[in-house]
Amino acid sequence: MIAVDLIIRRMAHNDPRTLRLILGDQLSAEHSWFREQKTEVTYVMMEIRSETDYVAHHIQKVVGFFAAMRHFAADLKKAGHKVHYLKLDDPENQHSFEDNCRELIASLNIQRFEYQEPDEYRVDQHLKEFTRSLSIPFLMIGSQHFFTDRNELADLFRGKKTYLMESFYRAMRKKHGVLMDGDQPLTGQWNYDHDNRKKLPKGHMVTAPLLFENDVSELADLIQYSGIKTIGRIDPKRFIWPVNREQSLRLLDYFVSECLPLFGTYEDAMTTDSWSIYHSRLSFAMNIKMLSPTEVIAAATRAWEKDLEKISFNQLEGFVRQVLGWREFMRGVYWTHMPEYNQLNFLEHSAALPEWFWTGKTKMNCLKHAIGQSLDHAYAHHIQRLMVTGNFALLAGVNPDELDKWYLGIYIDALDWVEITNTRGMSQFADGGIVGTKPYVSSAAYIDKMSDYCGSCYYKKSEKVGERACPFNSLYWNFYDRHADKLKRNQRIGMMYKVWERMSQQDRTAILEQAEKNLERINEL
Ligand SMILES: Cc1cc2nc3c(=O)[nH]c(=O)nc-3n(C[C@H](O)[C@H](O)[C@H](O)COP(=O)(O)OP(=O)(O)OC[C@H]3O[C@@H](n4cnc5c(N)ncnc54)[C@H](O)[C@@H]3O)c2cc1C
Ligand code: SF4
Numbered sequence: 001m002i003a004v005d006l007i008i009r010r011m012a013h014n015d016p017r018t019l020r021l022i023l024g025d026q027l028s029a030e031h032s033w034f035r036e037q038k039t040e041v042t043y044v045m046m047e048i049r050s051e052t053d054y055v056a057h058h059i060q061k062v063v064g065f066f067a068a069m070r071h072f073a074a075d076l077k078k079a080g081h082k083v084h085y086l087k088l089d090d091p092e093n094q095h096s097f098e099d100n101c102r103e104l105i106a107s108l109n110i111q112r113f114e115y116q117e118p119d120e121y122r123v124d125q126h127l128k129e130f131t132r133s134l135s136i137p138f139l140m141i142g143s144q145h146f147f148t149d150r151n152e153l154a155d156l157f158r159g160k161k162t163y164l165m166e167s168f169y170r171a172m173r174k175k176h177g178v179l180m181d182g183d184q185p186l187t188g189q190w191n192y193d194h195d196n197r198k199k200l201p202k203g204h205m206v207t208a209p210l211l212f213e214n215d216v217s218e219l220a221d222l223i224q225y226s227g228i229k230t231i232g233r234i235d236p237k238r239f240i241w242p243v244n245r246e247q248s249l250r251l252l253d254y255f256v257s258e259c260l261p262l263f264g265t266y267e268d269a270m271t272t273d274s275w276s277i278y279h280s281r282l283s284f285a286m287n288i289k290m291l292s293p294t295e296v297i298a299a300a301t302r303a304w305e306k307d308l309e310k311i312s313f314n315q316l317e318g319f320v321r322q323v324l325g326w327r328e329f330m331r332g333v334y335w336t337h338m339p340e341y342n343q344l345n346f347l348e349h350s351a352a353l354p355e356w357f358w359t360g361k362t363k364m365n366c367l368k369h370a371i372g373q374s375l376d377h378a379y380a381h382h383i384q385r386l387m388v389t390g391n392f393a394l395l396a397g398v399n400p401d402e403l404d405k406w407y408l409g410i411y412i413d414a415l416d417w418v419e420i421t422n423t424r425g426m427s428q429f430a431d432g433g434i435v436g437t438k439p440y441v442s443s444a445a446y447i448d449k450m451s452d453y454c455g456s457c458y459y460k461k462s463e464k465v466g467e468r469a470c471p472f473n474s475l476y477w478n479f480y481d482r483h484a485d486k487l488k489r490n491q492r493i494g495m496m497y498k499v500w501e502r503m504s505q506q507d508r509t510a511i512l513e514q515a516e517k518n519l520e521r522i523n524e525l
Contacts (some may be wrong), residue, residue, distance in 0.1 A: 018042070021101060022044070024066075031116070031144050033141075041082065055405050059220065059232050062228065063234060068244065089226060117143050146328060171499075183522050184432075214238070245290050260300055263279070264314045297319075300320065333421050344522050346431060347394075363458040385423075395476060459471065478516075480496055
């Protein structure tokens with residue numbers, strides 16, 4: 001009897017040989033998986049063509065992901081975990097999650113398969129299909145990264161016609177006790193937007209961004225000779241983005257001490273003198289989970305508590321709103337509306353993306369800068385993405401499919417869940433108002449108000465008609481005119497139609513003709 005008992009107990013402790021898949025955007029050492037080393041567990045990570053080739057990515061994005069994955073694998077090994085890492089040029093690499101995992105399950109005699117919840121619908125579907133085909137037990141476990149789960153937004157707004165980011169954000173502040181005093185906002189006020197979003201004063205010297213100097217030459221060469229199609233530029237001897245946890249933490253420290261004090265004030269400003277102004281540039285580190293949003297908010301809050309004079313509350317609230325509000329809100333919208341979301345085209349836009357989106361070679365100074373720095377650094381800050389490139393594409397009626405490919409490829413932080421909700425939703429109004437209540441469009445007036453771009457531009461910011469008139473101006477009115485049937489009833493923009501209708505017939509015709517000319521010669525603008 002004693003002997004049988006022992007055997008049963010031994011069997012219970014004899015955990016099955018397990019394969020755990022770590023995706024390239026799941027580089028969180030804090031995940032509960034890694035709390036103990038288990039000899040029966042093998043972790044697998046892979047550099048695969050199905051991920052590099054679904055769109056033409058910026059070279060810095062491919063390098064950034066693979067460099068960070070390699071560091072993460074090395075750290076796991078150092079901590080005593082068993083890791084099977086498939087490099088891009090490993091002969092056994094079959095370049096698909098499913099095929100590589102199937103091969104390992106057979107060769108390592110694996111008895112159980114586990115993976116973390118993917119952030120992207122595409123990968124989620126692949127892995128669901130794969131696990132359905134397995135004859136061994138499997139488990140999907142949470143990624144333990146976000147404040148919210150996939151269905152939280154849908155649950156919160158159940159029965160409501162629209163989602164309001166502000167209501168979602170306040171609910172999250174309450175639920176997670178962020179910047180709260182009991183059930184009231186700390187300081188008594190939820191929203192500090194009116195204190196933020198100023199233009200940079202003339203002569204203001206922006207603090208330089210913290211740039212790393214990682215030598216990634218070997219990886220950049222490998223990507224090139226593997227024939228992967230990439231866009232953009234790189235200095236492989238001095239790769240500027242964080243590639244491991246230690247660098248990510250340094251970037252976070254730098255942000256809270258050097259940039260947070262002016263983050264909110266200038267979060268909507270644009271200038272030719274700085275490509276990141278006081279933005280954190282933490283999206284890449286956060287999206288691949290080298291940093292968690294909880295620790296990012298905690299670090300910002302600690303910095304504020306330590307020096308209330310240096311960091312006013314509006315800077316901190318402005319930042320928390322982006323991370324706890326917008327970031328989680330977009331994730332919720334994504335999981336509520338996929339897979340339909342990436343097909344939406346409310347305004348039925350079908351124009352091609354102007355060729356200069358790929359080169360930055362345009363006479364429009366704002367676009368030249370926003371696109372040029374995107375090609376140089378795989379980064380543009382929010383207002384450049386929304387009110388320069390996104391604004392122009394919306395006014396020009398670009399097909400959201402083409403635009404999604406561009407945004408998904410060019411930015412180092414671009415992952416489907418946060419890219420399409422921002423591009424199709426917030427920027428292109430292709431979702432008809434799920435993310436935003438009105439389209440974000442502007443003439444030159446807004447760009448001039450928030451930047452120093454217009455002063456040195458080939459085009460004249462105040463003119464609507466003529467060879468040198470700023471193209472944004474005529475395209476702006478053309479946009480409202482051609483979408484009157486869909487937009488005129490929107491209470492938030494009805495006013496614009498009154499202004500348009502008050503213009504003389506002659507002026508309106510001239511503006512619409514100018515817009516047509518601009519659309520016809522769009523690649524020469
Ligand atoms: C057309 C368009 C496309 C975009 N594509 C992406 C994308 O592919 N990946 C991505 O991470 N963000 C995207 N954004 C949102 C935002 O522009 C970036 O998160 C931000 O510019 C990243 O730079 P940062 O880290 O310096 O941000 P900061 O300005 O310092 O903001 C702090 C953090 O808040 C979060 N955040 C701020 N705004 C948003 C937002 N609208 N949605 C989600 N999170 C937000 C980010 O995690 C960011 O790191 C897009 C915005 C637009 C308008
Ligand atoms: S004038 Fe027009 S095109 Fe030139 S920078 Fe200003 S908004 Fe851009």
